[in-house]
Amino acid sequence: MKPVEPETEGGHRMLRAVTDVEDTGYAAWLREVVNEAAGFAVVSFVQTGPDWVDIPEADLFISAISLKDGEKLERLKRLQKERPEMTLVVAGPDTEDVLDAWQVDFAAFLRGTRNPGRLQQVVLEVQQRLDEKEGRKLQMTWKNVLRFIPMEQIISIEKDLRKTNVCLADGEVCTSYMRMDDVLEQLDETFIRIHFSCIINRRYIQKVRRDCVILRDGRHLPVSRTYAKNLMPLMKDGA
Structure with missing residues (x-):
C-alpha cells in the first residue's frame, strides 16, 4: 500500500x-x-x-x-x-x-x-x-525547577495576575511566571488563544459558543472579541 x-x-x-x-x-x-x-x-x-x-x-x-x-x-x-x-x-x-x-x-x-x-x-x-x-512538550520553570510537560496532557493555560497556570488532564495545575507570549512560542496549532489570559487545547473542547468555550472537564471559559476569530473554524451552526 x-x-x-x-x-x-x-x-x-x-x-x-x-x-x-x-x-x-x-x-x-x-x-x-x-x-x-x-x-x-x-x-x-x-x-x-x-x-x-x-x-x-x-x-x-x-x-x-x-x-x-x-x-x-x-x-x-x-x-x-x-x-x-x-x-x-x-x-x-x-x-x-x-x-x-x-x-x-x-x-x-x-x-x-x-x-x-x-x-x-x-x-x-x-x-x-x-x-x-511527535514528542511535543512544554518547557517551564517554577522555583528554579525545570519541567517538561507533554502537550497532549495540557487542557488550558491561564494567566492569574503574575502567575501562569497550566491545567492538566489529571487535575494537576503547574505554575510558572512565564509570559503568555513566551508560552505561545512553544505551542503548536493544537492550541488556541481565546482570551488575553487564556489558551486552550483543541482536544479538550466539548462545544464552542459565540461567547465561551465548554471544555470536556465541564469548565466554561469566556471568549473575548479580540480572539473570537480564532474559534470561527470550529463554530457549529446555531452555536
Whole structure:
C-alpha cells in the first residue's frame, strides 16, 4: 500500500479514523464516540466503502463484521500484517467478543450494545501513541525547577495576575511566571488563544459558543472579541 501524507489542521497532525460501517446511524454514533474521546477538533473521520480506499492513511480502522463473514475476517488479518502500526477495531452484531471467538490481536466491541467505553479507550491509546511519536512538550520553570510537560496532557493555560497556570488532564495545575507570549512560542496549532489570559487545547473542547468555550472537564471559559476569530473554524451552526 502506498503511504499517504496524513491530514493536518493548521499544520497539526490529526488522528485519522476510518470506518466501513454502512449503517449511517451507527456510523454517526461511531463518529460521536471517537470525537468525544479524542476531541472533535483533532480528528479526521471518514466513511469508506467495501474497497477500503482510505485505509492506507488510517491510524484507526473500525470495521463491521459478522461471525459468519469468514472471508472478511481473513482480509482483516492480512490488513493487520500489512499495517501493524494501525489499530483495528471490530464491530460485531452477533457476538459479545469477536476477539476471543476469532483469536486475533486487535480490539473488538459489541455492536449490539454500542459500548462506548471500550472504543473510547482504544481511541485514547491511539492518540497517546501519536503524541508520543511527535514528542511535543512544554518547557517551564517554577522555583528554579525545570519541567517538561507533554502537550497532549495540557487542557488550558491561564494567566492569574503574575502567575501562569497550566491545567492538566489529571487535575494537576503547574505554575510558572512565564509570559503568555513566551508560552505561545512553544505551542503548536493544537492550541488556541481565546482570551488575553487564556489558551486552550483543541482536544479538550466539548462545544464552542459565540461567547465561551465548554471544555470536556465541564469548565466554561469566556471568549473575548479580540480572539473570537480564532474559534470561527470550529463554530457549529446555531452555536
